[in-house]
Amino acid sequence: MKSFLFLSIFLTSLYSIEPIQPLPLILDDINLNKAKLGRVLFSDPLLSKDGTVSCNSCHDLSLGGADSRDVSLGVENKKGNVQSPTVFNARYNFKQFWNGRADTLKEQADGPLHNPVEMAMDKNAIEKYLNSSDFYKKQFKKVYATSSILYKNAIDAIVEFEKALVTPDSRFDQFLYKKIALNDNEHKGYVLFKTLGCISCHNGINVGGNSFQKFGLMEDVPHIMSTPDRYAITKNVRDKNIFKVPTLRNIEYTAPYFHDASSKTLYEAVEDMGHLNLGIALEEAEIQEVLAFLKSLSGDQPTILKEK
Amino acid sequence: MRNTFIAGFIGALSVVLLALFYTHQTKFSSNYKEVLSILHTLDSVEQKLNYNILQNSIYLYTNQDNIAQNRAILSQSIKAIKAHALIQDKNYNKVYKKTLKLEIETEKYFNQLDNFLSLNAGIKNSFIYINTHAYNALLKEEHDPKYIRMAQYISKAFITAAHTLDTDLLLNTEKKIQALNNYNQSLSKPSRPIELFLLHVRFILKNFPPYIETLNYLLSDPLLQNTTDIQNTFSAIAIRDMQAFNYFAVFLMVLFVFSIAHVLVLLLRIHKENKELETAQTNLQSSLVTDRLTGLKNRFSFENELQKFHKPTLVLLNLDNFKHINDFYGVSAGDYILCQCAKILKSITLKQFDEQIFRLGGDDFGIIFEDVSQEATFQNAQMIIRAIDTYDFIVNDIRINITISAAISNEVPLIENADMALKHIKTLANKKLIIYSNKLNLRRKILHNIEVTNILKEAIKHNRITPYFQPIFHLKHKKIEKYEALVRIKNATGDILQPYEFLPVAVKTPYYAEITRIMIQKSMDYFQNLPYRFSVNIAMQDLLNTELMSVIKETLEANKETAKRLDFELLESEHIEDMELVNSFIREIKSFGCRISIDDFGSGYSNFSYLSQLDFDTLKIDGSLIKEINSDKKSYQIVKIIVEFATINKLEIVAEFVEDAAISECLEILGVTYAQGYYYGKPLPETL
Numbered sequence: 001m002k003s004f005l006f007l008s009i010f011l012t013s014l015y016s017i018e019p020i021q022p023l024p025l026i027l028d029d030i031n032l033n034k035a036k037l038g039r040v041l042f043s044d045p046l047l048s049k050d051g052t053v054s055c056n057s058c059h060d061l062s063l064g065g066a067d068s069r070d071v072s073l074g075v076e077n078k079k080g081n082v083q084s085p086t087v088f089n090a091r092y093n094f095k096q097f098w099n100g101r102a103d104t105l106k107e108q109a110d111g112p113l114h115n116p117v118e119m120a121m122d123k124n125a126i127e128k129y130l131n132s133s134d135f136y137k138k139q140f141k142k143v144y145a146t147s148s149i150l151y152k153n154a155i156d157a158i159v160e161f162e163k164a165l166v167t168p169d170s171r172f173d174q175f176l177y178k179k180i181a182l183n184d185n186e187h188k189g190y191v192l193f194k195t196l197g198c199i200s201c202h203n204g205i206n207v208g209g210n211s212f213q214k215f216g217l218m219e220d221v222p223h224i225m226s227t228p229d230r231y232a233i234t235k236n237v238r239d240k241n242i243f244k245v246p247t248l249r250n251i252e253y254t255a256p257y258f259h260d261a262s263s264k265t266l267y268e269a270v271e272d273m274g275h276l277n278l279g280i281a282l283e284e285a286e287i288q289e290v291l292a293f294l295k296s297l298s299g300d301q302p303t304i305l306k307e308k
Numbered sequence: 309m310r311n312t313f314i315a316g317f318i319g320a321l322s323v324v325l326l327a328l329f330y331t332h333q334t335k336f337s338s339n340y341k342e343v344l345s346i347l348h349t350l351d352s353v354e355q356k357l358n359y360n361i362l363q364n365s366i367y368l369y370t371n372q373d374n375i376a377q378n379r380a381i382l383s384q385s386i387k388a389i390k391a392h393a394l395i396q397d398k399n400y401n402k403v404y405k406k407t408l409k410l411e412i413e414t415e416k417y418f419n420q421l422d423n424f425l426s427l428n429a430g431i432k433n434s435f436i437y438i439n440t441h442a443y444n445a446l447l448k449e450e451h452d453p454k455y456i457r458m459a460q461y462i463s464k465a466f467i468t469a470a471h472t473l474d475t476d477l478l479l480n481t482e483k484k485i486q487a488l489n490n491y492n493q494s495l496s497k498p499s500r501p502i503e504l505f506l507l508h509v510r511f512i513l514k515n516f517p518p519y520i521e522t523l524n525y526l527l528s529d530p531l532l533q534n535t536t537d538i539q540n541t542f543s544a545i546a547i548r549d550m551q552a553f554n555y556f557a558v559f560l561m562v563l564f565v566f567s568i569a570h571v572l573v574l575l576l577r578i579h580k581e582n583k584e585l586e587t588a589q590t591n592l593q594s595s596l597v598t599d600r601l602t603g604l605k606n607r608f609s610f611e612n613e614l615q616k617f618h619k620p621t622l623v624l625l626n627l628d629n630f631k632h633i634n635d636f637y638g639v640s641a642g643d644y645i646l647c648q649c650a651k652i653l654k655s656i657t658l659k660q661f662d663e664q665i666f667r668l669g670g671d672d673f674g675i676i677f678e679d680v681s682q683e684a685t686f687q688n689a690q691m692i693i694r695a696i697d698t699y700d701f702i703v704n705d706i707r708i709n710i711t712i713s714a715a716i717s718n719e720v721p722l723i724e725n726a727d728m729a730l731k732h733i734k735t736l737a738n739k740k741l742i743i744y745s746n747k748l749n750l751r752r753k754i755l756h757n758i759e760v761t762n763i764l765k766e767a768i769k770h771n772r773i774t775p776y777f778q779p780i781f782h783l784k785h786k787k788i789e790k791y792e793a794l795v796r797i798k799n800a801t802g803d804i805l806q807p808y809e810f811l812p813v814a815v816k817t818p819y820y821a822e823i824t825r826i827m828i829q830k831s832m833d834y835f836q837n838l839p840y841r842f843s844v845n846i847a848m849q850d851l852l853n854t855e856l857m858s859v860i861k862e863t864l865e866a867n868k869e870t871a872k873r874l875d876f877e878l879l880e881s882e883h884i885e886d887m888e889l890v891n892s893f894i895r896e897i898k899s900f901g902c903r904i905s906i907d908d909f910g911s912g913y914s915n916f917s918y919l920s921q922l923d924f925d926t927l928k929i930d931g932s933l934i935k936e937i938n939s940d941k942k943s944y945q946i947v948k949i950i951v952e953f954a955t956i957n958k959l960e961i962v963a964e965f966v967e968d969a970a971i972s973e974c975l976e977i978l979g980v981t982y983a984q985g986y987y988y989g990k991p992l993p994e995t996l
Contacts, residue, residue, distance in 0.1 A: 018371075019369050019370055019371045020371070021371060021373065092373075094373075094376030094377075094379075094380065103380070103383070194369065195436070195440075196433075196441075197369075197429065197432065197433030197436060197437070199369045200368075200369045200428070200429035200430075200432055200433055201429050203369060203370065203371050203372055203373075204371045204372055204373035204376070205371075205373055206373075210372045210373050210375065210376040211372050211375070211376070211422065211425040211426070211429075212422045212425065212426060213425075213426050213429060214426055214430075217426070217429075217430045217511075218430065218434075218507060218508075218511060219507075230422075234419070236419070238423065242422075242426065277430075278433055278437075279433075279434065279437065279504055279507045279508050279511065280437065280441065280504065281500060281504065
């Protein structure tokens with residue numbers, strides 16, 4: 001409380017604390033067999049009601065684990081109400097979904113499978129489908145030692161796969177590991193990122209994903225009732241337009257941006273964040289430098305995707 | 309038996325309960341530790357969050373991951389408590405309810421946390437912006453220095469407010485902000501930096517108070533009270549449970565100790581019973597081997613004890629005429645004497661020779677010596693005899709003296725040999741101590757007794773007891789007037805056994821009475837139609853045999869005529885105790901017309917005192933006197949006196965063993981009535 005007295009002292013040590021953590025290069029908590037089985041399930045459209053939508057449909061593993069469309073299309077081409085967030089590094093988000101309504105990946109995975117505008121399946125239908133497949137029966141028997149496939153085991157496998165979807169060894173991580181130095185632009189961008197205040201929300205291992213923040217903190221954005229924000233859950237007026245702060249890792253590949261896909265390019269997104277949330281009019285040069293930094297956050301393809 | 313069952317049941321029950329208790333207690337203990345650990349995590353994670361928030365409020369920016377992690381841990385901990393088996397138990401319902409309350413409180417806390425993080429980011433950025441970017445941008449433009457100073461003032465006030473966390477400091481800035489805004493609006497083209505400056509200032513003005521409020525709330529440990537409450541409630545209930553466990557443990561302990569004690573008691577009781585049984589057995593055994601009266605070892609133990617001796621010598625002692633003592637002074641006097649004797653024996657024998665003293669029978673004592681010379685034993689026995697013979701037994705103020713005889717034997721079978729020797733000396737006058745030896749031929753005598761007894765038995769069984777008749781000649785009438793029936797046994801081979809060959813043995817057997825009966829019966833049958841008187845021998849002891857006497861009386865009754873001619877020759881060789889009883893029988897017999905004669909008068913025990921007591925008719929002078937009547941003057945004189953005595957008392961006299969005419973003449977001169985002997989006829993199966 002009185003600690004604000006020391007604020008100026010801390011200002012001088014602004015750069016000495018690294019508020020972003022690198023991703024681990026090797027994951028040691030993955031059951032590979034489960035993850036591989038989860039990989040198959042992740043891309044299986046037959047897990048949806050009409051056999052057209054898989055997890056991968058909206059979390060395209062070749063497109064940064066996200067959807068390039070403004071809103072995703074579910075079964076029977078039903079439109080969703082939000083821009084699909086990336087599945088990559090999702091395990092490091094403190095909550096899942098834009099409004100954080102799921103605490104865990106397991107809870108999250110359950111959502112789209114049942115959502116009538118996404119995959120629109122139920123537990124029994126999924127079990128029925130999986131148990132009718134000799135392939136799955138064989139695989140599940142191998143991994144879960146069960147002759148009858150259970151829904152919870154399928155979810156477990158998908159979650160295991162998602163846990164493995166980590167993109168290590170980005171240039172910035174290499175910098176944090178002190179393997180390389182950032183180039184001039186990247187470094188300037190990183191300093192701006194911190195001094196402008198982006199870092200206040202986008203920090204931690206996932207460069208975001210560990211708190212909620214208002215979209216339009218400094219400049220109000222009109223609230224649309226169908227928006228799946230915190231308000232949708234809490235019905236607290238204060239929570240209108242409040243969303244989970246998204247990760248900035250691999251951000252260059254996950255256009256369009258924001259929950260409403262209101263920014264089509266990363267340039268626009270940075271510019272918008274400048275006035276909406278920082279109350280700053282960023283100059284062209286500043287944006288370019290921030291972009292250079294943001295692009296250094298793109299990591300390698302997850303190892304699990306390279307597995308045979 | 310029932311007690312054993314109960315003890316067993318309680319023991320088994322306590323073991324089962326103990327096992328149950330153990331598993332239950334272990335389970336509880338592990339549950340308790342789990343919950344305690346979760347509660348601890350809860351407490352520590354709240355503190356960590358507190359620290360994280362504080363850190364977050366201080367630093368311009370931090371890694372907020374730890375806040376996210378800790379809030380997740382907090383949520384999980386609450387869920388874990390709610391889901392824990394122990395808390396689900398209805399005893400812990402209070403804890404459960406308080407946890408639900410904490411969960412709601414935590415929900416509020418998280419909302420405030422989210423709010424804080426959101427505001428924190430904006431406010432920090434705005435403070436920075438006001439002080440750095442906006443201010444610098446403002447300086448780059450051309451403005452009235454008055455407004456620059458104004459902006460400077462505002463900026464400094466905000467910094468102070470940020471430092472002091474005192475929103476009051478912002479109140480004074482309102483006018484200046486308004487003025488700065490008016491100034492900017494008055495410009496032909498409003499300044500972008502002023503606009504942004506004002507944007508952030510307004511943002512802070514608007515959000516700083518709720519930010520402070522939220523921060524104060526978060527740092528006031530809003531979960532602490534609930535958490536502590538849960539911990540205390542849980543501890544209180546758990547302590548109660550543990551106390552219950554303790555009580556139960558004490559109960560089990562008591563139960564266990566009780567069953568152990570019970571088993572011990574049972575064991576002790578069994579032990580006691582065993583001991584009692586043992587004592588009873590020992591008593592029984594000792595009563596088997598101990599004579600109750602004297603406390604000496606008895607005949608039974610004699611055989612056992614004898615086995616333990618290597619070179620045993622037995623001194624067998626027998627009180628003389630002890631039966632007489634018992635009869636005369638009473639059994640208690642006899643018992644007293646026996647006890648005293650035992651004491652004397654014990655006091656005299658000083659265990660010099662590992663001797664053992666026994667009471668072997670009614671008045672028989674035995675002492676076994678180990679490896680002792682015959683002389684030493686002899687001296688010992690003499691000493692004992694002297695001691696007892698000279699001892700004055702006082703019974704009811706009456707002094708009684710008794711004598712004792714002893715036989716020594718070291719030849720197997722000890723007791724039989726000593727007994728034979730003892731019996732032998734009892735027949736000898738003035739001999740009180742004898743050493744058994746094979747030379748005594750005692751064993752042969754016994755064998756002879758057995759052989760004769762067998763002959764008697766067979767003879768009676770096969771009707772071979774036969775009367776022979778010897779004539780008795782009336783010296784004055786010069787004719788045979790009587791016959792004496794004399795017993796013979798016809799052997800299986802036809803040989804005739806003489807009385808001396810079997811009677812001495814027969815007298816000591818029950819067959820003797822039977823012989824008497826047969827002789828009477830057969831003689832009466834024989835003389836039924838003969839014109840003679842006839843006599844049958846009868847021992848005085850027979851007269852005391854009531855069974856025999858009643859048989860005789862029946863026989864006499866059945867042949868009254870013949871009975872009148874029957875004489876009973878009383879053999880007086882045995883000592884008679886109850887002369888009155890003998891007399892009463894004599895009277896009965898005489899009532900049939902029978903007569904009584906005294907046989908072998910002048911020999912053995914016979915004396916004149918008898919004559920005065922007995923009512924008899926005839927005296928038969930013993931053959932030993934008659935045989936020598938002509939050669940020995942003394943014999944002659946005795947016979948003469950007897951005849952005179954008989955004459956005075958009007959008794960008939962029969963002389964036996966009259967073997968020649970000279971004797972006959974002499975007897976005739978002396979006045980003897982009848983003569984009997986070879987001179988007048990041998991005993992023959994038939995009358996002459």
